[in-house]
Amino acid sequence: MDAEVIAVHVKDLVVGFGDRIVLDHLSLDIRKGEILGLVGASGGGKSVLLRTLIALLPKQSGEITFPASDNEEIVRRGVLFQQGALFSALNARQNVQFPLREAAHLSPDLLDEIANAKLEMVGLSIDDGDKFPSELSGGMTKRVALARALALDPALLFLDEPTSGLDPIAAGEFDALIRTLQRTLGFTVFMITHDLHSLAAVCDRVAALADGRIAAIGPLTDVLASTHPWVKAYFHGTRAEMLHLGI
Amino acid sequence: MDWSRGLIDLPSLIAIDDGPCSLQAGGAWTLGNVERLERLCQSVSHGRPGAIDVSGVTALDTVGAWLFEKLARQHGRPSGEADFLGASADYAGLLAEVRGLNRRKPAEKPRPFALMDVAIKTARGFAADSLAFLNMLGAVGTAFLGVLRHPASFRLTSTVYQLGRVGWQAIPIMALITFLIGAIIAQQGIFHFRKFGAESYVVDMVGILVLREIGVLIVAIMVAGRSGSAYTAELGSMKMREEIDALRTMGLDPISVLILPRLLALIIALPILAFLGSMAALYGGGFIAWLYGGMSPAIFVARLREAVSVTHFEVGLLKAPFMALVIGLVAACEGFKVKGSAESLGRMTTASVVKSIFLVIVLDGLFAVFFASIGM
Numbered sequence: 001m002d003a004e005v006i007a008v009h010v011k012d013l014v015v016g017f018g019d020r021i022v023l024d025h026l027s028l029d030i031r032k033g034e035i036l037g038l039v040g041a042s043g044g045g046k047s048v049l050l051r052t053l054i055a056l057l058p059k060q061s062g063e064i065t066f067p068a069s070d071n072e073e074i075v076r077r078g079v080l081f082q083q084g085a086l087f088s089a090l091n092a093r094q095n096v097q098f099p100l101r102e103a104a105h106l107s108p109d110l111l112d113e114i115a116n117a118k119l120e121m122v123g124l125s126i127d128d129g130d131k132f133p134s135e136l137s138g139g140m141t142k143r144v145a146l147a148r149a150l151a152l153d154p155a156l157l158f159l160d161e162p163t164s165g166l167d168p169i170a171a172g173e174f175d176a177l178i179r180t181l182q183r184t185l186g187f188t189v190f191m192i193t194h195d196l197h198s199l200a201a202v203c204d205r206v207a208a209l210a211d212g213r214i215a216a217i218g219p220l221t222d223v224l225a226s227t228h229p230w231v232k233a234y235f236h237g238t239r240a241e242m243l244h245l246g247i
Numbered sequence: 248m249d250w251s252r253g254l255i256d257l258p259s260l261i262a263i264d265d266g267p268c269s270l271q272a273g274g275a276w277t278l279g280n281v282e283r284l285e286r287l288c289q290s291v292s293h294g295r296p297g298a299i300d301v302s303g304v305t306a307l308d309t310v311g312a313w314l315f316e317k318l319a320r321q322h323g324r325p326s327g328e329a330d331f332l333g334a335s336a337d338y339a340g341l342l343a344e345v346r347g348l349n350r351r352k353p354a355e356k357p358r359p360f361a362l363m364d365v366a367i368k369t370a371r372g373f374a375a376d377s378l379a380f381l382n383m384l385g386a387v388g389t390a391f392l393g394v395l396r397h398p399a400s401f402r403l404t405s406t407v408y409q410l411g412r413v414g415w416q417a418i419p420i421m422a423l424i425t426f427l428i429g430a431i432i433a434q435q436g437i438f439h440f441r442k443f444g445a446e447s448y449v450v451d452m453v454g455i456l457v458l459r460e461i462g463v464l465i466v467a468i469m470v471a472g473r474s475g476s477a478y479t480a481e482l483g484s485m486k487m488r489e490e491i492d493a494l495r496t497m498g499l500d501p502i503s504v505l506i507l508p509r510l511l512a513l514i515i516a517l518p519i520l521a522f523l524g525s526m527a528a529l530y531g532g533g534f535i536a537w538l539y540g541g542m543s544p545a546i547f548v549a550r551l552r553e554a555v556s557v558t559h560f561e562v563g564l565l566k567a568p569f570m571a572l573v574i575g576l577v578a579a580c581e582g583f584k585v586k587g588s589a590e591s592l593g594r595m596t597t598a599s600v601v602k603s604i605f606l607v608i609v610l611d612g613l614f615a616v617f618f619a620s621i622g623m
Contacts, residue, residue: 088587088588088590089588089589089590103278104278104279104281105281105282106281106282106285106310107285110281110285110310110314113313113317113349114309114310114313116348116349117309117313117345117348117349118309120347120348120349121309121344121348126351132588133587133588134586134587134588134591135587150309152278153277153308153309153310183340184340184341184344185341
């Protein structure tokens with residue numbers, strides 16, 4: 001991991017709806033090759049930050065730059081939406097093939113092989129590829145969505161609560177999967193999560209969003225030591241649990 | 248993975264005749280170059296077995312790694328030797344990752360679109376549709392008997408609300424459309440009857456046609472398109488979001504809670520709309536007879552009184568509740584058939600409108616035969 005290179009640089013970002021300011025002069029650096037976890041209160045602007053970073057929401061002021069990437073790479077970012085956002089009219093394999101089909105001219109055989117390979121990489125079987133999103137369980141939906149997010153080998157992967165709605169075993173497996181794939185493929189991950197196990201197990205750094213700003217950022221132990229009242233309140237109830245995990 | 252370099256560094260693949268490696272690869276093996284990569288891989292498909300020298304590769308992604316893996320499988324892995332020579336640590340991890348992938352062939356799928364299969368499927372679909380329709384008719388009948396036995400369980404508020412939606416709110420558009428239809432029939436009649444001086448018979452034509460057939464038919468088709476589709480979409484999205492399951496777990500019957508009020512509203516609304524529609528069509532006809540045919544309203548009404556009898560009017564309106572029943576039942580059946588996807592909701596809504604319009608016209612034909620045979 002190269003700690004020096006910045007993948008995403010956010011400076012003085014202001015985002016709001018009408019009079020309501022959600023992100024208030026927020027600054028954040030995401031390092032290349034790291035997994036950065038973002039925590040924050042519900043309705044506190046986590047999703048707004050993520051959606052602004054992937055240009056789904058307009059910013060009022062401030063700058064977002066991708067110093068480590070060129071234009072093409074910014075386009076090739078992968079996003080895992082909270083509900084998966086799989087195209088319901090396409091089966092799992094076609095969902096993974098969709099971005100590939102748009103990006104390059106692959107022969108049908110290769111397209112199938114690549115899609116099957118991606119599905120297997122995220123721990124699904126080839127036969128799961130024939131299933132439609134309505135036939136998939138929650139965990140499988142997340143896996144297919146991850147396979148689709150990874151279809152173009154993105155340098156930057158955005159995950160919106162990847163383990164929400166999964167049982168602890170499935171969530172643990174999904175965490176391990178993200179970690180393994182990140183090591184193999186070497187992408188940068190920005191993930192929103194409420195799952196403290198995820199924060200402890202996979203995140204290199206943790207950022208806490210409070211009052212529209214980053215209240216604390218750093219390795220989990222540093223964030224745990226933060227004196228910011230909201231950050232203390234967030235981690236207080238679970239500190240014993242974290243100690244149990246050996247943090 | 249550097250994409251800008253990937254665009255500049257054209258990939259290459261050279262067959263080598265001697266040495267430990269049979270193939271030497273270079274350049275960017277990435278998705279952006281995939282067309283060229285596929286051609287390269289095909290061109291060396293008959294080479295000798297051996298390892299692949301990847302030291303010249305400048306960029307590699309999953310697509311490139313998979314193509315290498317495919318080459319290695321085609322050329323046979325030499326035992327005890329590394330398949331890929333000169334891979335950097337980054338690439339070696341990726342190449343190792345794809346090694347276990349795509350090992351199993353997907354299960355053979357049955358060949359689609361065999362003519363016999365399609366015929367069988369269509370026949371089965373038709374049988375299943377008929378069965379579902381009868382099933383729904385029975386369920387609604389049972390629910391209706393239940394309401395008759397316990398009138399307190401009838402959902403009056405819901406029925407009145409639905410009546411407002413499918414009846415009251417539909418009046419303007421129904422009146423406008425039927426007014427125009429009446430006007431068009433009158434205009435065409437006057438234009439063509441004028442040639443043999445039978446203009447006054449336009450009143451007979453408009454009166455009988457509107458009251459017996461067109462009034463109720465146009466209104467029923469409009470209702471199928473306007474309200475039947477809405478019913479299907481509503482019930483379908485309720486089914487998708489498990490609202491109907493929630494009702495069942497609360498011990499409530501979705502048929503009597505959701506479908507009976509909608510169906511009754513439709514059965515009440517359609518005759519009223521058909522009556523209003525027929526009147527609007529007669530107005531349209533009279534209006535055009537006055538403007539275009541020069542027949543004063545007083546004469547039009549007098550001729551109309553001679554031309555039509557209450558029987559024609561009865562024949563028209565008797566059909567309306569049955570058409571409403573068919574539209575409502577088809578809408579409910581199709582709504583309950585919706586599966587999880589947004590696409591299936593759209594497909595079922597389309598099917599609902601198409602099937603109910605088809606059945607309304609078939610029903611109209613059957614009624615025509617029936618009324619002719621009893622002399623009405």
